[in-house]
């Protein structure tokens with residue numbers, strides 16, 4: 001065991017862990033905080049790497065990248081850290097390709113895709129239903145949503161099967177599920193899906209790149225800088241890379257946090273790794289059964305992200321924005337692409353292979369530069385987010401925010417999973433993590449938890 005005693009040990013140096021450390025340091029600079037990170041870098045599911053580009057080499061994000069102006073916490077953090085954003089390029093025609101390789105490729109310029117009159121009617125009625133339901137969802141307490149149990153007992157697939165009239169629209173909603181969550185519509189609770197969309201301000205706001213939407217901006221120089229700057233603020237000496245936590249033993253007074261080489265004694269532990277990885281840590285005493293069940297039942301999506309660099313942005317020259325939405329198949333594995341031309345002007349497209357196709361492609365021996373399969377990345381094991389299976393949200397929701405009984409342990413992810421407010425739009429995912437760890441509610445959770453411990 002190391003001789004030091006820490007006030008707080010934080011597991012994970014992604015945005016959640018580093019934000020929590022930053023927040024605590026701002027609250028009390030004297031706190032002794034240690035961050036243990038399994039990877040050999042900070043940033044977790046955000047990573048920015050250099051690859052060959054038209055003018056030599058340039059940097060792109062291979063993990064989380066988009067932020068939006070309604071996501072006020074992440075925008076404040078970006079400003080506080082002296083970073084800058086730039087808008088997602090979306091000028092020109094978009095392309096829609098549904099129905100397999102022989103079907104027609106269509107282009108359009110608005111938020112609403114170019115569809116046949118029947119599919120357009122179907123799209124409009126479904127969007128109306130989704131948005132009406134989203135408005136009834138109580139993001140902070142989903143149990144207060146009218147018909148919560150019924151909505152939570154369905155998957156997105158079963159709702160769509162009941163309410164969509166056309167196969168083409170069903171295929172498109174499958175693309176939404178894959179491109180936002182990395183899972184098939186049959187794998188996710190419909191209430192969870194609604195809650196996520198409601199937190200973003202509605203379904204279109206979740207999918208679009210126009211002002212106020214989820215894909216509005218990117219960070220110049222890459223998103224990983226957020227974590228690097230935060231690590232700088234909390235002090236690199238307090239961040240131990242290559243230190244995967246294997247066990248957390250607690251008694252009334254202390255917690256012992258174990259890695260393969262060391263044991264750290266502390267008064268409080270904050271676990272910020274995603275639920276499926278938090279479940280792999282050995283806890284003594286065991287976590288309360290409600291919490292245990294939660295961490296074991298929040299599957300993570302499967303998404304591969306790729307960047308294709310070019311000598312010229314030929315799509316712009318031909319009046320296209322670079323946005324392609326495609327019904328994935330073995331002939332066309334990706335579900336969506338966007339323009340990814342860098343701030344320095346190096347032309348590129350970014351795309352995603354998600355859900356079932358990602359699993360199929362992941363099994364292939366493909367050598368590539370410019371692609372990241374997050375399911376194979378140690379200490380991530382999938383992306384972009386964890387979802388909830390049917391029944392979990394309504395049955396286990398009360399255990400989401402409660403610190404564990406012994407109270408030396410605070411699961412950041414679970415404490416604040418539902419921290420997006422329904423009065424103020426706050427996006428989930430990257431931003432949610434930021435908003436989670438800085439919002440009033442999260443501050444309260446951390447303060448209450450730590451005032452008892454530190």
Ligand SMILES: Cc1cc2nc3c(=O)[nH]c(=O)nc-3n(C[C@H](O)[C@H](O)[C@H](O)COP(=O)(O)OP(=O)(O)OC[C@H]3O[C@@H](n4cnc5c(N)ncnc54)[C@H](O)[C@@H]3O)c2cc1C
Nearest residue numbers: 012014015016038044045064065066245273379383429430
């Ligand atoms: C391809 C991709 C695209 C995405 N796109 C977007 C986007 O455009 N916008 C958006 O808002 N979000 C996006 N996201 C999601 C966003 O990146 C994540 O929600 C966010 O980065 C999660 O931050 P976190 O700190 O909570 O978790 P993580 O980043 O997962 O951090 C957890 C940390 O814990 C570490 N860890 C795990 N287990 C252990 C252990 N046992 N011991 C020690 N350390 C451990 C991990 O290595 C990791 O560093 C995307 C994610 C991916 C991968």
